[in-house]
Amino acid sequence: MTEHAKLVGSGAAEVVVARKVSHAFDTATAPIQVLFDVDFALRQGEFVILTGPSGAGKTTLMTLIGALRSLQAGSLIVLGKELSGLSGEGQREIRRKVGFIFQDHNLFEALTAFQTLALAMELSGDKISSGEARARSAKLLSSLGMEGHLDRKPRQQSTGQKQRIAIARALINNPPIILADEPTAALDKETAGLVIDLIRRRVDSNKTSVVMVTHDSRVFPAADRIVNMVDGRIAGVR
Amino acid sequence: MRTRLGLGARLLLHNKVRLAVASASVAVGVIIIFVELGFLLGILDAQSLIATLAKGDLLVMNIARVDLHRWDNLYPVRLDQVAAQPGVARVTPVFEDHVGLEDKSDKRVRRIILYAFPPDDVPLDIGDPEQISRRLKVSHGFLYDRLSRPIFGSFKPGDEVKIDKFPLLVGGYVRMGADIVNDGNIVISEGDWLNRFPDAKPIMGVVHLKPGADLETVRRDILLHVPEDVVVLTPWETKMREYESTLRVAPVGILFLVGMLAGLVIGTINCYQVLYNEISDRLPQFATLKAMGFSNAYLRRVILEQSFVLSLSGFAVGLTLSYLADYYIASQTVLPVGLGAATALFVGCLTVAMCAIAGLIAIRRVAIADPAELY
Numbered sequence: 001m002t003e004h005a006k007l008v009g010s011g012a013a014e015v016v017v018a019r020k021v022s023h024a025f026d027t028a029t030a031p032i033q034v035l036f037d038v039d040f041a042l043r044q045g046e047f048v049i050l051t052g053p054s055g056a057g058k059t060t061l062m063t064l065i066g067a068l069r070s071l072q073a074g075s076l077i078v079l080g081k082e083l084s085g086l087s088g089e090g091q092r093e094i095r096r097k098v099g100f101i102f103q104d105h106n107l108f109e110a111l112t113a114f115q116t117l118a119l120a121m122e123l124s125g126d127k128i129s130s131g132e133a134r135a136r137s138a139k140l141l142s143s144l145g146m147e148g149h150l151d152r153k154p155r156q157q158s159t160g161q162k163q164r165i166a167i168a169r170a171l172i173n174n175p176p177i178i179l180a181d182e183p184t185a186a187l188d189k190e191t192a193g194l195v196i197d198l199i200r201r202r203v204d205s206n207k208t209s210v211v212m213v214t215h216d217s218r219v220f221p222a223a224d225r226i227v228n229m230v231d232g233r234i235a236g237v238r
Numbered sequence: 239m240r241t242r243l244g245l246g247a248r249l250l251l252h253n254k255v256r257l258a259v260a261s262a263s264v265a266v267g268v269i270i271i272f273v274e275l276g277f278l279l280g281i282l283d284a285q286s287l288i289a290t291l292a293k294g295d296l297l298v299m300n301i302a303r304v305d306l307h308r309w310d311n312l313y314p315v316r317l318d319q320v321a322a323q324p325g326v327a328r329v330t331p332v333f334e335d336h337v338g339l340e341d342k343s344d345k346r347v348r349r350i351i352l353y354a355f356p357p358d359d360v361p362l363d364i365g366d367p368e369q370i371s372r373r374l375k376v377s378h379g380f381l382y383d384r385l386s387r388p389i390f391g392s393f394k395p396g397d398e399v400k401i402d403k404f405p406l407l408v409g410g411y412v413r414m415g416a417d418i419v420n421d422g423n424i425v426i427s428e429g430d431w432l433n434r435f436p437d438a439k440p441i442m443g444v445v446h447l448k449p450g451a452d453l454e455t456v457r458r459d460i461l462l463h464v465p466e467d468v469v470v471l472t473p474w475e476t477k478m479r480e481y482e483s484t485l486r487v488a489p490v491g492i493l494f495l496v497g498m499l500a501g502l503v504i505g506t507i508n509c510y511q512v513l514y515n516e517i518s519d520r521l522p523q524f525a526t527l528k529a530m531g532f533s534n535a536y537l538r539r540v541i542l543e544q545s546f547v548l549s550l551s552g553f554a555v556g557l558t559l560s561y562l563a564d565y566y567i568a569s570q571t572v573l574p575v576g577l578g579a580a581t582a583l584f585v586g587c588l589t590v591a592m593c594a595i596a597g598l599i600a601i602r603r604v605a606i607a608d609p610a611e612l613y
Contacts, residue, residue, distance in 0.1 A: 063610040066529070068529055068609045068610040068612075069610045089533075092531045092532075092533055093531070095528075095529060095530060095531035095609075096530070096531030100526075100529050100530065100612075102526065102529075102612045104522060104612070106522045106523050106525070106526040106612065107523070108245070108248075108249065108520065108523050109252060109253075110248045110249045110251070110252030110253075111245075111248060115248070119245065120530060123530060123531050123532065169530075
């Protein structure tokens with residue numbers, strides 16, 4: 001496999017293709033360049049881990065892929081759509097097809113687990129009944145080891161359980177892409193294993209593509225590729 | 239799939255203590271508006287009381303009497319001239335003057351308004367006409383207005399009270415009310431009044447039309463055939479004219495309008511602060527919604543829904559407290575301060591508008607929620 005082929009992956013259809021993506025942040029003194037001509041690709045049904053030291057540009061690359069930031073330079077095609085110059089509505093369209101898992105769960109205290117998932121399901125555009133929505137939510141929570149938690153609010157859940165509800169929120173609409181930032185950081189070994197298994201199953205059975213930023217070595221064996229970033233560049237691929 | 243209750247409402251209703259505090263802060267503005275409006279309407283109603291109480295189709299007054307607190311009388315013959323017009327069934331004279339009423343307990347004489355009219359044709363809605371008629375026919379008797387301010391002392395039927403040094407018997411009670419200047423009223427019969435002041439002139443004539451008579455035609459006939467020193471208005475027109483006159487002559491309109499605006503501003507600021515804190519405390523959650531693909535329009539709806547819930551809860555609290563405040567004020571001032579359904583509806587709409595403005599300002603806060611900051 002050539003060096004470029006390693007960087008961009010090969011074989012299956014590419015759901016993310018980044019070419020010469022650069023990005024800088026304005027500061028009070030001068031712009032700080034965080035990404036330098038990054039080439040990256042993610043295939044359908046591929047699980048990629050982004051790793052590297054703090055400030056390497058991993059998060060910035062993820063936010064660009066998720067259309068959470070506007071692209072400044074280069075080309076980034078996500079699910080067949082060029083993100084360069086994309087309108088606000090276009091960005092929202094991409095976001096709706098991406099499952100985001102953040103380090104913090106960011107759950108509304110007022111909503112039960114089911115209401116949280118139901119809110120996410122509103123975005124799917126599917127016309128499903130409340131009964132179907134409950135069944136789907138219960139099944140997903142069960143696969144995350146949370147049977148019987150459907151009607152509990154965040155204050156009735158542990159930190160790990162809240163994180164799993166946030167993961168369920170990202171997965172409930174079966175997004176073709178999942179972008180996860182340290183999803184196992186708040187979880188014990190057993191629960192982390194459950195979450196990784198679930199994500200891996202999604203990759204294998206649903207052909208979901210995953211980009212995960214993590215330093216948790218427990219996750220590494222589940223990944224197809226591990227991309228190491230240093231100083232805004234891709235330094236290596238395993 | 240949509241949940242029955244919107245996200246905005248759920249977020250507010252989740253924490254009951256917080257909602258109670260938020261509602262109370264919005265209610266502050268509502269209470270100020272209610273009290274100011276209640277005062278204004280109370281004063282306007284009090285000033286135009288006699289027009290409200292008049293039981294007739296038209297009122298005839300001296301044209302110089304541009305407000306109901308002027309003492310320009312009518313020539314008695316004018317009432318006969320009005321009564322002679324086709325379409326007029328009868329005209330009831332109403333006399334008005336101020337007299338001195340002596341309080342037995344401290345012998346102090348206090349000014350009180352006296353009304354006189356024929357006992358057989360009670361022209362004012364001040365109690366049971368038959369009872370009033372019967373009691374007014376008792377010679378040297380008078381009826382005391384129960385809604386007078388308590389400064390006059392207490393009277394019971396049969397008591398002898400000196401009015402302008404003449405002893406009169408308390409024959410019973412009527413219900414009228416005080417205004418800003420006048421503390422109370424008494425009523426005597428036209429006969430008794432003319433007996434004491436044979437040259438007394440009526441202040442007003444209450445015109446009753448014949449069945450089927452057209453009001454505008456009768457009014458036109460009166461104005462055409464009666465000398466030009468009279469004005470002919472319906473009781474409602476008289477009341478509205480008094481409203482307008484009070485607002486023009488006295489600074490109460492501006493005074494209470496400024497008070498209402500202050501309530502509106504205070505309510506808006508309080509509501510904005512509540513919404514601002516609501517958004518600030520949940521900024522990461524709102525940013526998460528944006529990351530998930532929810533539009534700014536959706537978030538705006540959430541905030542406006544919150545502002546609507548706040549307006550309802552704030553209005554409910556404000557209405558309850560204002561009702562109690564108005565009850566107390568009315569009992570202390572004897573002014574007809576109170577909450578009518580129309581007033582409540584008006585203030586309710588104002589509260590919704592007030593909170594909507596606060597919501598629209600607060601929306602800017604949610605717009606800055608940056609989903610990229612979540613990673």
